[in-house]
Amino acid sequence: MAKAKTWIEPHPGGIYVKPADLWIDPSRPVERAAVTHGHADHARSGHGAVFATPETLAIMALRYGVDVAASHNRGFAYGDGFELGGVRFSFHPAGHVLGSAQILMEYAGERIVVTGDYKRRSDPTCKPFEVVPCDIFITEATFGLPVFRHPPTAQEIAKLIGAVRAEPDRSVLVGAYALGKAQRVIAELRGAGWDAPIYIHGALEKMCALYAGHGVDLGELRLVSEADKAEMAGQIILAPPSALNDRWSRRLPDPVTAIASGWMRVRQRARQRMVELPLVISDHADWDELTTTIAEVNPGETWITHGSEDGLLRWCELTQRKARALHLVGRDLEEEEA
Amino acid sequence: MKAFAALIDRLIYTRSRNSKLALIVDYLRHTPDPDRGWAIAALTESLDFPAVKAAMVRALLATRVEEELFRLSRHFVGDTAETAALLWPESGKPLPFREGVGVGSIGLAQGRWTPPAATREQSSQVSLPSPEGEGELSVSQAVDALSAATRSDAPAILASLLDRLDADGRYALLKLALGGMRVGVSARLARQAFAQAFDVPIDDVEELWHAIPPPYAPLFAWGEGRAERPDLKDVAFFRPFMLAHPLEEESIDLADYAAEWKWDGIRVQIVRGGSATRIYSRGGEEISAAFPELVAAFDQEAVIDGELLVRGEVQGGEAASFNALQQRLGRKTVPKKMLADYPAFVRVYDLLAIDGNDLRPLPWTERRRQLEGFVPRLADSHFDLSQIIEARDFDDLAQRRAGARDAAIEGVMLKRRDAPYVAGRRAGLWYKWKRDPLTADCVMMYAQRGNGRRASFYSDYTFGCWSDAGELLPVGKAYSGFTDEELKWLDKFVRDNTLNRFGPVREVEKSLVLEVAFDSIHSSKRHKSGLAMRFPRIARIRRDKPAEEADRIATLLAMVT
Ligand SMILES: [Zn+2]
Ligand SMILES: [Zn+2]
Numbered sequence: 001m002a003k004a005k006t007w008i009e010p011h012p013g014g015i016y017v018k019p020a021d022l023w024i025d026p027s028r029p030v031e032r033a034a035v036t037h038g039h040a041d042h043a044r045s046g047h048g049a050v051f052a053t054p055e056t057l058a059i060m061a062l063r064y065g066v067d068v069a070a071s072h073n074r075g076f077a078y079g080d081g082f083e084l085g086g087v088r089f090s091f092h093p094a095g096h097v098l099g100s101a102q103i104l105m106e107y108a109g110e111r112i113v114v115t116g117d118y119k120r121r122s123d124p125t126c127k128p129f130e131v132v133p134c135d136i137f138i139t140e141a142t143f144g145l146p147v148f149r150h151p152p153t154a155q156e157i158a159k160l161i162g163a164v165r166a167e168p169d170r171s172v173l174v175g176a177y178a179l180g181k182a183q184r185v186i187a188e189l190r191g192a193g194w195d196a197p198i199y200i201h202g203a204l205e206k207m208c209a210l211y212a213g214h215g216v217d218l219g220e221l222r223l224v225s226e227a228d229k230a231e232m233a234g235q236i237i238l239a240p241p242s243a244l245n246d247r248w249s250r251r252l253p254d255p256v257t258a259i260a261s262g263w264m265r266v267r268q269r270a271r272q273r274m275v276e277l278p279l280v281i282s283d284h285a286d287w288d289e290l291t292t293t294i295a296e297v298n299p300g301e302t303w304i305t306h307g308s309e310d311g312l313l314r315w316c317e318l319t320q321r322k323a324r325a326l327h328l329v330g331r332d333l334e335e336e337e338a
Numbered sequence: 339m340k341a342f343a344a345l346i347d348r349l350i351y352t353r354s355r356n357s358k359l360a361l362i363v364d365y366l367r368h369t370p371d372p373d374r375g376w377a378i379a380a381l382t383e384s385l386d387f388p389a390v391k392a393a394m395v396r397a398l399l400a401t402r403v404e405e406e407l408f409r410l411s412r413h414f415v416g417d418t419a420e421t422a423a424l425l426w427p428e429s430g431k432p433l434p435f436r437e438g439v440g441v442g443s444i445g446l447a448q449g450r451w452t453p454p455a456a457t458r459e460q461s462s463q464v465s466l467p468s469p470e471g472e473g474e475l476s477v478s479q480a481v482d483a484l485s486a487a488t489r490s491d492a493p494a495i496l497a498s499l500l501d502r503l504d505a506d507g508r509y510a511l512l513k514l515a516l517g518g519m520r521v522g523v524s525a526r527l528a529r530q531a532f533a534q535a536f537d538v539p540i541d542d543v544e545e546l547w548h549a550i551p552p553p554y555a556p557l558f559a560w561g562e563g564r565a566e567r568p569d570l571k572d573v574a575f576f577r578p579f580m581l582a583h584p585l586e587e588e589s590i591d592l593a594d595y596a597a598e599w600k601w602d603g604i605r606v607q608i609v610r611g612g613s614a615t616r617i618y619s620r621g622g623e624e625i626s627a628a629f630p631e632l633v634a635a636f637d638q639e640a641v642i643d644g645e646l647l648v649r650g651e652v653q654g655g656e657a658a659s660f661n662a663l664q665q666r667l668g669r670k671t672v673p674k675k676m677l678a679d680y681p682a683f684v685r686v687y688d689l690l691a692i693d694g695n696d697l698r699p700l701p702w703t704e705r706r707r708q709l710e711g712f713v714p715r716l717a718d719s720h721f722d723l724s725q726i727i728e729a730r731d732f733d734d735l736a737q738r739r740a741g742a743r744d745a746a747i748e749g750v751m752l753k754r755r756d757a758p759y760v761a762g763r764r765a766g767l768w769y770k771w772k773r774d775p776l777t778a779d780c781v782m783m784y785a786q787r788g789n790g791r792r793a794s795f796y797s798d799y800t801f802g803c804w805s806d807a808g809e810l811l812p813v814g815k816a817y818s819g820f821t822d823e824e825l826k827w828l829d830k831f832v833r834d835n836t837l838n839r840f841g842p843v844r845e846v847e848k849s850l851v852l853e854v855a856f857d858s859i860h861s862s863k864r865h866k867s868g869l870a871m872r873f874p875r876i877a878r879i880r881r882d883k884p885a886e887e888a889d890r891i892a893t894l895l896a897m898v899t
Contacts, residue, residue, distance in 0.1 A: 274353075
């Protein structure tokens with residue numbers, strides 16, 4: 001068996017796969033990149049060739065103008081993959097956002113999995129995470145502290161619907177990240193029986209359309225810019241978190257401000273964001289999901305890319321698992337999209 | 339505990355005072371006794387459980403959560419109660435560490451607290467979402483258990499309570515047990531909520547509140563019309579203060595109004611009823627513990643209204659500045675040296691009750707007559723009578739006001755001679771006529787963003803004056819006095835003239851002169867300039883004045899009182 005450290009190199013700017021001369025989620029433009037999912041801290045523009053799921057390519061085309069049609073960019077369905085320099089690459093569901101994938105690499109009898117971002121609980125907008133056995137498991141740790149235990153999503157959705165119904169003269173404005181979180185909140189609302197039109201900020205329009213185009217049922221969406229103030233009373237409005245306290249929100253009927261994020265678990269954090277209704281809805285694994293996943297995958301070694309690595313490292317140490325932190329840079333988007 | 343936890347959570351995230359009020363009103367109306375009483379006592383920080391302290395909670399957590407994981411979590415969250423609430427292991431969920439690792443030496447099995455028989459059968463189901471009421475740990479059960487705890491069994495008792503709650507419930511319980519709720523609910527707001535919830539006069543609530551201990555069952559019974567107003571005979575209860583409007587009239591007739599100096603201390607009410615003596619501050623908070631010598635000296639069955647002051651040596655035994663008084667405020671115990679260095683006394687303004695008779699309905703002239711007869715019955719070491727200013731007419735009074743040099747004089751009070759003592763501010767009865775403020779020309783040095791509505795503006799300014807060595811030294815900080823237009827201008831000035839950033843603070847080019855008004859100025863060891871202003875505010879922006887011509891520290895020193 002080859003020694004992993006001879007063919008794979010973690011760098012602050014991404015993971016380099018030597019025999020294939022390919023980077024995974026590189027933070028700078030490279031010749032060849034395999035991309036786990038469309039979030040900006042994993043998917044960047046300017047690469048020579050991109051390997052990803054078709055959904056991720058579509059998202060990259062929408063956000064960064066990546067040319068999906070170009071033959072050097074290649075899309076692979078879950079379970080499929082390609083071979084390069086003797087390394088077999090394949091894509092497996094990560095349950096994070098539409099198209100998100102773990103990337104499995106097999107080389108000289110060794111198996112390495114890069115999770116990108118992931119979660120374990122159900123999400124109507126994407127395929128659930130699959131456990132892929134491996135020798136080295138390269139995981140994220142955004143919520144790698146035992147204080148992070150996300151409550152059931154249905155409970156948070158019920159809280160949101162309850163807040164709208166409690167004050168029918170007002171509206172509830174939910175700050176939700178434009179890729180993934182916004183569509184998931186909408187889909188969860190539909191699942192909970194919220195049939196009314198949902199109003200959205202213009203910045204969410206194209207991504208919602210992309211999701212709908214991939215068969216995710218978001219129901220009737222209306223643009224805030226085309227609605228009048230009165231009709232939005234008693235309704236739910238979604239916007240990127242950055243729009244919550246800016247002038248844009250003045251056109252809404254006395255909005256209750258909410259943010260949907262795993263960070264909302266900690267009151268001090270929620271207070272800092274001036275939120276009135278914190279919704280603990282996350283697209284990242286919480287502590288229990290992270291530790292359960294490592295236990296299930298049961299790799300020979302765990303590498304931690306980014307997040308609260310100290311907490312997860314300590315857990316690995318206590319459970320006698322070999323682990324190390326990679327300290328990847330440029331993953332600060334987690335502050336917004338988690 | 340669920341309803342209480344939900345209330346706390348909503349209060350945390352609710353910014354407006356009216357919305358907070360509405361939430362408490364709703365809670366009081368829909369929660370049974372005695373839970374609502376304990377809840378309101380917890381919100382206003384009126385509970386204390388000596389056996390439960392933060393260090394004990396940390397030690398308890400160490401028996402459940404591995405030490406390093408706790409430390410990392412505490413560091414991230416920043417609050418012990420919240421960290422503990424989030425980390426507490428729930429049955430049916432995996433532990434945050436491998437079983438057996440990190441469990442300390444405290445054996446919980448033996449010392450486990452047994453809930454009362456009535457709840458014991460149901461206790462297995464309470465960690466699941468259950469409807470209000472049955473099986474759920476109530477606030478009063480928690481209070482009972484915590485009150486009964488001793489230092490040795492407190493960890494086991496707290497553990498058994500935490501086991502019965504979800505994360506929000508655990509947060510509420512730990513905040514109730516440890517204090518430090520920080521949900522922006524003052525005692526005043528809570529009492530207003532009570533008055534509003536049961537549609538009873540706020541003045542009555544204010545009076546009754548201090549006479550009845552938590553969980554205030556007789557108060558709720560009265561509020562809901564199930565019982566008579568509680569009888570307060572033989573109780574040292576608080577009477578809401580009568581307050582004054584600022585004088586805006588050009589002149590008033592001294593035949594109708596009596597004039598008295600307004601002293602720069604803190605307004606207090608001293609009440610002796612039954613065998614207890616209590617001192618209340620203006621908001622109705624009890625501050626007896628900070629002034630034990632006054633409690634001891636007030637030996638008459640009476641209620642007085644007066645100004646609490648500290649005698650200063652500098653003034654030859656007269657009332658000292660507010661600065662001296664500040665040394666005495668907010669203490670739970672008072673060191674001997676403090677009593678000797680800053681002796682407190684009360685300058686008595688009014689007599690509200692004597693020997694069980696309520697004097698408040700009487701006109702001021704009659705109360706004053708009785709007051710003059712009463713004050714000599716008190717120890718003159720700790721009590722003196724506020725003197726009436728004998729002015730010929732309003733102009734004469736204005737002159738005396740302008741000539742008053744006493745540091746402890748804040749201005750003049752004008753009281754309508756035929757007015758009864760009524761709670762709150764009533765038009766035309768009492769006026770305060772403050773001394774004209776002092777001013778100084780200072781240079782803006784630093785600016786910081788404001789809060790709430792002003793969060794996007796640099797609205798808090800630190801300003802300084804010149805030392806003899808030609809160095810600018812900070813002399814104060816102000817965040818008021820300007821118009822919205824001026825604020826916009828100041829904000830732009832700060833952004834355009836930033837030299838350095840230190841977190842939320844910006845250091846600016848030392849070029850802008852601000853005319854600062856303040857009530858008085860005192861020496862202070864806390865500031866490099868050795869000065870501290872009282873109530874500084876921006877009077878004018880002096881764009882016309884070069885920074886070099888701003889005032890010197892020496893000029894300010896001459897104004898020190
Ligand atoms: Zn992501
Ligand atoms: Zn990420």
